[in-house]
Amino acid sequence: MPNPPRNRRNSRTAAAAAAASAVAALSAAGLVALCAAPTAFADDTEPLLVLGDIAPIDGVKPGSSLDQSVTVMNKGTKAVDTVWVVYSVTRGLGYGDIPSNCQTHQVPSYDEMTAKSNVVCEFDQAVEPGVTYAPEKRLAIKALPSALNDDLRITLWETDPELDESATQPVAGTAPAVKLVEGTAGGDTKDIVEVPVTSVNTADYQVTGAALKGEVGDTVTLKATFANAGPAWVLPREGDPLVEVLITPPAGTSVVKPDGFCEAKGKALACGTSQRWVDEDGGETYTIKLKIDKHVPDAKGSVKLSTDARPFDPDKSNDKADITLDVTGGGSTGSSGESTTGSTGGSSSTGGNEPTTNGDLAATGSSSTLPIAIGAAAAVAVGTGAVLVARRRRDQSGG
Incomplete structure:
Protein backbone atom coordinates (compact mmCIF):
# COMPACT_ATOMS: atom_id res chain seq x y z
CA MET A 1 0.00 0.00 0.00
CA PRO A 2 1.34 3.51 -0.67
CA ASN A 3 3.14 5.10 2.22
CA PRO A 4 3.76 1.81 4.08
CA PRO A 5 5.37 1.74 7.51
CA ARG A 6 9.08 1.54 6.89
CA ASN A 7 11.32 -0.88 8.78
CA ARG A 8 13.04 0.69 11.76
CA ARG A 9 16.15 -0.34 13.63
CA ASN A 10 15.09 -1.55 17.06
CA SER A 11 17.73 0.24 19.10
CA ARG A 12 16.25 -0.87 22.38
CA THR A 13 16.44 -4.55 21.35
CA ALA A 14 20.02 -4.13 20.17
CA ALA A 15 20.99 -2.35 23.37
CA ALA A 16 19.35 -5.05 25.48
CA ALA A 17 21.21 -7.78 23.59
CA ALA A 18 24.53 -5.99 24.05
CA ALA A 19 23.85 -5.50 27.75
CA ALA A 20 22.97 -9.18 28.16
CA SER A 21 26.25 -10.21 26.52
CA ALA A 22 28.21 -7.88 28.79
CA VAL A 23 26.50 -9.24 31.88
CA ALA A 24 27.22 -12.84 30.86
CA ALA A 25 30.89 -12.08 30.17
CA LEU A 26 31.45 -10.32 33.50
CA SER A 27 29.18 -12.40 35.74
CA ALA A 28 31.95 -14.14 37.66
CA ALA A 29 33.89 -10.95 38.29
CA GLY A 30 30.69 -9.16 39.22
CA LEU A 31 29.81 -11.73 41.86
CA VAL A 32 33.29 -11.44 43.39
CA ALA A 33 33.01 -7.66 43.46
CA LEU A 34 29.57 -7.86 44.99
CA CYS A 35 30.83 -10.00 47.85
CA ALA A 36 33.95 -7.90 48.40
CA ALA A 37 32.32 -4.45 48.29
CA PRO A 38 28.50 -4.52 48.52
CA THR A 39 28.18 -0.73 48.76
CA ALA A 40 30.38 0.07 45.75
CA PHE A 41 27.40 0.08 43.38
CA ALA A 42 25.39 2.70 45.14
CA ASP A 43 25.78 6.40 44.39
CA ASP A 44 23.28 8.36 46.44
CA THR A 45 24.70 11.77 45.49
CA GLU A 46 23.49 11.94 41.88
CA PRO A 47 21.11 14.59 40.51
CA LEU A 48 17.80 13.47 39.01
CA LEU A 49 16.27 16.08 36.75
CA VAL A 50 12.63 15.83 35.70
CA LEU A 51 9.97 18.02 34.09
CA GLY A 52 6.44 18.69 35.20
CA ASP A 53 3.92 17.09 32.86
CA ILE A 54 1.70 19.25 30.62
CA ALA A 55 -1.81 18.23 29.55
CA PRO A 56 -2.83 18.17 25.85
CA ILE A 57 -3.78 21.60 24.50
CA ASP A 58 -7.01 21.89 22.47
CA GLY A 59 -9.00 24.63 20.79
CA VAL A 60 -6.07 26.88 19.88
CA LYS A 61 -6.79 29.62 17.34
CA PRO A 62 -4.16 30.39 14.68
CA GLY A 63 -2.36 33.58 15.61
CA SER A 64 -2.75 33.06 19.35
CA SER A 65 -0.06 32.09 21.89
CA LEU A 66 0.08 29.02 24.11
CA ASP A 67 0.06 29.93 27.78
CA GLN A 68 2.03 27.01 29.18
CA SER A 69 4.56 27.03 32.00
CA VAL A 70 7.50 24.62 32.25
CA THR A 71 8.64 23.30 35.64
CA VAL A 72 12.04 21.79 36.37
CA MET A 73 12.75 19.64 39.41
CA ASN A 74 15.81 17.95 40.86
CA LYS A 75 14.68 14.78 42.66
CA GLY A 76 18.23 13.68 43.38
CA THR A 77 20.52 14.60 46.26
CA LYS A 78 23.15 16.57 44.35
CA ALA A 79 22.83 20.05 42.86
CA VAL A 80 23.29 20.67 39.13
CA ASP A 81 25.34 23.73 38.15
CA THR A 82 23.79 24.28 34.69
CA VAL A 83 20.71 22.92 32.89
CA TRP A 84 19.45 23.15 29.33
CA VAL A 85 15.74 23.17 28.44
CA VAL A 86 14.97 22.27 24.81
CA TYR A 87 11.67 23.19 23.16
CA SER A 88 10.70 21.53 19.87
CA VAL A 89 7.57 22.23 17.78
CA THR A 90 6.15 20.95 14.52
CA ARG A 91 5.30 22.93 11.40
CA GLY A 92 2.16 24.69 12.60
CA LEU A 93 3.79 26.23 15.68
CA GLY A 94 6.44 28.91 16.06
CA TYR A 95 7.99 31.21 18.64
CA GLY A 96 7.79 34.82 19.71
CA ASP A 97 10.76 36.68 21.18
CA ILE A 98 13.73 34.41 21.97
CA PRO A 99 15.72 35.24 25.14
CA SER A 100 19.46 35.88 24.71
CA ASN A 101 20.34 32.80 26.76
CA CYS A 102 18.52 30.67 24.17
CA GLN A 103 19.36 29.67 20.60
CA THR A 104 17.01 28.60 17.83
CA HIS A 105 17.61 26.22 14.93
CA GLN A 106 15.62 24.23 12.37
CA VAL A 107 15.71 20.53 11.53
CA PRO A 108 14.20 19.65 8.12
CA SER A 109 12.09 16.53 7.67
CA TYR A 110 13.86 13.30 6.82
CA ASP A 111 12.90 9.62 6.76
CA GLU A 112 9.65 9.56 8.76
CA MET A 113 10.47 12.59 10.92
CA THR A 114 8.54 15.83 10.47
CA ALA A 115 10.38 19.13 10.27
CA LYS A 116 11.04 20.72 13.67
CA SER A 117 11.75 24.20 14.98
CA ASN A 118 13.85 24.01 18.15
CA VAL A 119 14.88 26.42 20.89
CA VAL A 120 17.69 25.49 23.30
CA CYS A 121 17.82 27.55 26.51
CA GLU A 122 20.82 27.43 28.83
CA PHE A 123 20.31 28.26 32.51
CA ASP A 124 23.73 28.78 34.08
CA GLN A 125 22.62 28.50 37.69
CA ALA A 126 22.38 25.84 40.35
CA VAL A 127 19.32 23.60 40.45
CA GLU A 128 19.15 22.36 44.03
CA PRO A 129 17.76 19.01 45.17
CA GLY A 130 14.14 19.00 46.24
CA VAL A 131 13.41 22.40 44.68
CA THR A 132 11.00 23.16 41.83
CA TYR A 133 11.94 25.84 39.30
CA ALA A 134 10.28 27.59 36.38
CA PRO A 135 11.50 30.17 33.84
CA GLU A 136 10.70 33.63 35.21
CA LYS A 137 9.13 34.43 31.82
CA ARG A 138 7.45 31.78 29.70
CA LEU A 139 8.76 31.14 26.21
CA ALA A 140 6.20 32.50 23.74
CA ILE A 141 4.92 29.67 21.52
CA LYS A 142 2.50 30.73 18.78
CA ALA A 143 -0.01 28.93 16.58
CA LEU A 144 0.77 29.79 12.96
CA PRO A 145 -1.81 30.07 10.13
CA SER A 146 -0.93 26.48 9.15
CA ALA A 147 -1.63 25.04 12.63
CA LEU A 148 -4.01 22.09 13.00
CA ASN A 149 -2.53 18.97 14.63
CA ASP A 150 0.86 19.78 16.10
CA ASP A 151 3.26 18.63 18.78
CA LEU A 152 5.25 20.44 21.46
CA ARG A 153 8.14 18.46 22.93
CA ILE A 154 10.25 19.55 25.91
CA THR A 155 13.42 17.86 27.13
CA LEU A 156 15.83 18.62 29.97
CA TRP A 157 19.61 18.18 29.82
CA GLU A 158 22.52 18.27 32.26
CA THR A 159 24.99 18.81 29.37
CA ASP A 160 24.84 20.96 26.26
CA PRO A 161 22.73 18.84 23.85
CA GLU A 162 24.22 17.90 20.50
CA LEU A 163 22.40 19.14 17.42
CA ASP A 164 20.99 16.85 14.77
CA GLU A 165 23.47 16.59 11.88
CA SER A 166 20.81 18.11 9.58
CA ALA A 167 20.18 21.13 11.82
CA THR A 168 20.67 24.67 10.63
CA GLN A 169 23.22 26.95 12.28
CA PRO A 170 21.91 28.05 15.72
CA VAL A 171 20.92 31.70 16.09
CA ALA A 172 21.01 33.42 19.50
CA GLY A 173 17.94 35.22 20.76
CA THR A 174 17.87 38.97 21.23
CA ALA A 175 15.30 39.38 24.03
CA PRO A 176 16.47 39.82 27.64
CA ALA A 177 17.89 36.68 29.24
CA VAL A 178 15.59 34.61 31.43
CA LYS A 179 16.46 32.90 34.73
CA LEU A 180 14.94 29.98 36.59
CA VAL A 181 13.07 30.97 39.74
CA GLU A 182 11.54 28.80 42.43
CA GLY A 183 8.09 27.58 41.57
CA THR A 184 5.39 25.27 42.89
CA ALA A 185 5.54 21.52 42.42
CA GLY A 186 2.47 19.62 41.34
CA GLY A 187 1.27 16.86 39.04
CA ASP A 188 3.21 14.06 37.42
CA THR A 189 6.83 14.35 36.36
CA LYS A 190 8.54 12.96 33.26
CA ASP A 191 11.93 12.82 31.60
CA ILE A 192 10.39 14.07 28.34
CA VAL A 193 7.15 16.00 27.99
CA GLU A 194 5.25 15.56 24.71
CA VAL A 195 2.17 17.74 24.30
CA PRO A 196 -0.38 17.33 21.46
CA VAL A 197 -1.60 20.78 20.35
CA THR A 198 -4.86 20.90 18.38
CA SER A 199 -5.92 24.11 16.64
CA VAL A 200 -9.26 25.22 15.22
CA ASN A 201 -8.49 25.28 11.50
CA THR A 202 -9.25 23.70 8.14
CA SER A 368 -0.76 -9.89 -16.51
CA THR A 369 0.18 -6.34 -17.53
CA LEU A 370 -0.86 -4.66 -14.28
CA PRO A 371 0.56 -7.23 -11.82
CA ILE A 372 3.92 -7.17 -13.60
CA ALA A 373 4.00 -3.37 -13.62
CA ILE A 374 2.95 -3.14 -10.00
CA GLY A 375 5.47 -5.82 -9.05
CA ALA A 376 8.21 -3.73 -10.63
CA ALA A 377 7.03 -0.65 -8.78
CA ALA A 378 6.94 -2.64 -5.54
CA ALA A 379 10.51 -3.80 -6.13
CA VAL A 380 11.59 -0.18 -6.51
CA ALA A 381 9.73 0.72 -3.32
CA VAL A 382 11.46 -2.12 -1.43
CA GLY A 383 14.82 -0.93 -2.69
CA THR A 384 14.03 2.61 -1.58
CA GLY A 385 12.98 1.35 1.84
CA ALA A 386 16.28 -0.52 2.18
CA VAL A 387 18.20 2.67 1.48
CA LEU A 388 16.15 4.55 4.07
CA VAL A 389 16.69 1.81 6.66
CA ALA A 390 20.44 2.02 5.98
CA ARG A 391 20.47 5.72 6.85
CA ARG A 392 21.50 6.59 10.35
CA ARG A 393 18.41 7.26 12.38
CA ARG A 394 18.84 9.24 15.48
CA ASP A 395 16.43 11.17 17.62
CA GLN A 396 16.30 14.82 16.64
CA SER A 397 17.79 16.90 19.39
CA GLY A 398 14.75 18.29 21.12
CA GLY A 399 12.51 17.11 18.24
Missing part, protein backbone atom coordinates in the same frame (compact mmCIF):
# COMPACT_ATOMS: atom_id res chain seq x y z
CA ALA A 203 -7.40 22.16 5.22
CA ASP A 204 -8.88 21.75 1.75
CA TYR A 205 -8.00 18.41 0.14
CA GLN A 206 -8.73 18.38 -3.58
CA VAL A 207 -8.01 16.36 -6.72
CA THR A 208 -7.75 17.05 -10.44
CA GLY A 209 -8.46 14.70 -13.34
CA ALA A 210 -7.28 14.76 -16.94
CA ALA A 211 -8.42 14.98 -20.57
CA LEU A 212 -6.77 12.20 -22.62
CA LYS A 213 -6.70 11.85 -26.39
CA GLY A 214 -5.26 9.24 -28.75
CA GLU A 215 -5.84 6.49 -31.26
CA VAL A 216 -6.60 2.87 -30.52
CA GLY A 217 -3.28 1.17 -29.77
CA ASP A 218 -1.64 4.34 -28.42
CA THR A 219 -0.10 4.57 -24.96
CA VAL A 220 -1.08 7.82 -23.28
CA THR A 221 0.11 9.45 -20.07
CA LEU A 222 -2.42 10.20 -17.35
CA LYS A 223 -1.36 12.83 -14.79
CA ALA A 224 -3.75 13.18 -11.88
CA THR A 225 -3.07 15.31 -8.82
CA PHE A 226 -3.89 15.45 -5.14
CA ALA A 227 -3.30 18.74 -3.32
CA ASN A 228 -3.81 20.32 0.08
CA ALA A 229 -4.86 23.92 -0.54
CA GLY A 230 -4.53 24.71 3.17
CA PRO A 231 -4.45 26.85 5.09
CA ALA A 232 -3.47 24.10 7.56
CA TRP A 233 -0.96 21.34 7.15
CA VAL A 234 -2.25 17.92 8.22
CA LEU A 235 -0.36 15.63 10.59
CA PRO A 236 -2.53 12.55 11.26
CA ARG A 237 -2.90 11.50 14.86
CA GLU A 238 -2.62 7.87 15.83
CA GLY A 239 -5.57 6.01 14.32
CA ASP A 240 -6.37 8.70 11.75
CA PRO A 241 -6.61 7.48 8.13
CA LEU A 242 -3.85 8.40 5.72
CA VAL A 243 -4.60 9.97 2.36
CA GLU A 244 -6.02 7.58 -0.23
CA VAL A 245 -6.76 8.74 -3.78
CA LEU A 246 -8.72 6.30 -5.95
CA ILE A 247 -8.03 6.49 -9.69
CA THR A 248 -10.31 4.61 -12.09
CA PRO A 249 -9.08 4.69 -15.73
CA PRO A 250 -11.64 5.09 -18.53
CA ALA A 251 -13.20 1.93 -19.96
CA GLY A 252 -11.39 0.58 -22.99
CA THR A 253 -7.94 1.26 -21.51
CA SER A 254 -5.45 -0.87 -19.61
CA VAL A 255 -2.68 0.15 -17.24
CA VAL A 256 0.77 -0.25 -18.74
CA LYS A 257 2.68 1.35 -15.89
CA PRO A 258 1.18 2.59 -12.58
CA ASP A 259 2.59 5.37 -10.46
CA GLY A 260 5.01 4.32 -7.72
CA PHE A 261 2.62 5.50 -5.00
CA CYS A 262 -0.28 3.46 -6.38
CA GLU A 263 -1.37 -0.16 -6.18
CA ALA A 264 -4.35 -2.13 -7.43
CA LYS A 265 -7.44 -2.02 -5.25
CA GLY A 266 -10.26 -3.94 -6.79
CA LYS A 267 -10.74 -2.38 -10.21
CA ALA A 268 -9.15 0.94 -9.34
CA LEU A 269 -5.72 2.19 -8.36
CA ALA A 270 -5.38 3.28 -4.72
CA CYS A 271 -2.70 5.97 -4.38
CA GLY A 272 -1.03 7.34 -1.27
CA THR A 273 1.53 10.02 -0.49
CA SER A 274 5.28 10.17 0.03
CA GLN A 275 4.87 11.01 3.74
CA ARG A 276 2.17 10.41 6.32
CA TRP A 277 1.65 14.16 6.67
CA VAL A 278 0.64 16.69 4.00
CA ASP A 279 2.03 20.22 4.08
CA GLU A 280 -0.14 23.17 3.18
CA ASP A 281 0.22 23.77 -0.58
CA GLY A 282 1.70 20.25 -0.82
CA GLY A 283 0.46 17.10 -2.50
CA GLU A 284 1.31 14.53 -5.16
CA THR A 285 1.16 14.11 -8.92
CA TYR A 286 0.37 10.57 -10.06
CA THR A 287 1.74 9.61 -13.49
CA ILE A 288 0.16 6.52 -15.03
CA LYS A 289 0.69 5.02 -18.50
CA LEU A 290 -2.51 3.79 -20.13
CA LYS A 291 -2.94 1.85 -23.38
CA ILE A 292 -6.04 2.58 -25.46
CA ASP A 293 -7.34 -0.89 -26.27
CA LYS A 294 -10.74 -0.08 -27.70
CA HIS A 295 -12.95 2.84 -28.54
CA VAL A 296 -15.73 2.89 -25.95
CA PRO A 297 -18.13 5.77 -26.62
CA ASP A 298 -18.27 8.35 -23.84
CA ALA A 299 -15.75 6.43 -21.74
CA LYS A 300 -14.92 8.29 -18.58
CA GLY A 301 -12.83 7.52 -15.52
CA SER A 302 -12.40 9.37 -12.25
CA VAL A 303 -10.03 10.61 -9.58
CA LYS A 304 -11.54 10.78 -6.12
CA LEU A 305 -10.64 10.91 -2.47
CA SER A 306 -11.66 7.94 -0.36
CA THR A 307 -14.72 8.36 1.85
CA ASP A 308 -12.73 8.38 5.11
CA ALA A 309 -13.85 11.04 7.57
CA ARG A 310 -11.91 14.30 7.29
CA PRO A 311 -13.56 16.73 9.70
CA PHE A 312 -10.93 19.38 8.95
CA ASP A 313 -12.05 19.47 5.27
CA PRO A 314 -15.63 20.73 5.00
CA ASP A 315 -15.49 21.42 1.23
CA LYS A 316 -16.36 18.17 -0.56
CA SER A 317 -17.04 19.76 -3.95
CA ASN A 318 -13.47 19.22 -5.18
CA ASP A 319 -13.00 15.68 -3.84
CA LYS A 320 -13.73 14.12 -7.26
CA ALA A 321 -12.72 14.89 -10.85
CA ASP A 322 -13.30 13.23 -14.23
CA ILE A 323 -10.83 11.53 -16.55
CA THR A 324 -12.12 11.92 -20.10
CA LEU A 325 -10.87 10.04 -23.17
CA ASP A 326 -11.22 11.18 -26.78
CA VAL A 327 -10.45 8.20 -29.03
CA THR A 328 -9.93 8.62 -32.75
CA GLY A 329 -10.62 5.47 -34.78
CA GLY A 330 -12.63 2.44 -33.78
CA GLY A 331 -12.21 -1.23 -32.99
CA SER A 332 -9.74 -2.74 -30.58
CA THR A 333 -6.10 -3.71 -30.66
CA GLY A 334 -5.39 -7.28 -31.67
CA SER A 335 -3.49 -8.13 -28.50
CA SER A 336 -6.02 -6.82 -26.05
CA GLY A 337 -8.76 -9.33 -26.59
CA GLU A 338 -12.19 -8.49 -25.29
CA SER A 339 -12.35 -4.95 -23.92
CA THR A 340 -13.91 -3.88 -20.66
CA THR A 341 -17.34 -2.40 -20.25
CA GLY A 342 -17.50 1.29 -19.51
CA SER A 343 -17.89 3.18 -16.27
CA THR A 344 -18.12 6.84 -15.40
CA GLY A 345 -15.82 6.71 -12.43
CA GLY A 346 -17.05 3.90 -10.18
CA SER A 347 -17.48 4.29 -6.44
CA SER A 348 -14.95 4.65 -3.67
CA SER A 349 -14.42 2.24 -0.80
CA THR A 350 -16.12 2.54 2.55
CA GLY A 351 -15.03 0.82 5.75
CA GLY A 352 -12.15 -1.01 4.05
CA ASN A 353 -14.21 -2.51 1.19
CA GLU A 354 -12.77 -2.43 -2.30
CA PRO A 355 -14.17 0.15 -4.73
CA THR A 356 -16.58 -1.18 -7.33
CA THR A 357 -16.38 -0.15 -10.96
CA ASN A 358 -17.59 -1.67 -14.21
CA GLY A 359 -14.24 -1.47 -15.99
CA ASP A 360 -11.19 -3.72 -15.50
CA LEU A 361 -7.79 -2.07 -15.24
CA ALA A 362 -6.31 -4.44 -17.81
CA ALA A 363 -8.30 -5.76 -20.75
CA THR A 364 -9.13 -9.47 -20.92
CA GLY A 365 -6.28 -11.36 -22.56
CA SER A 366 -3.59 -9.08 -21.10
CA SER A 367 -4.41 -9.28 -17.40
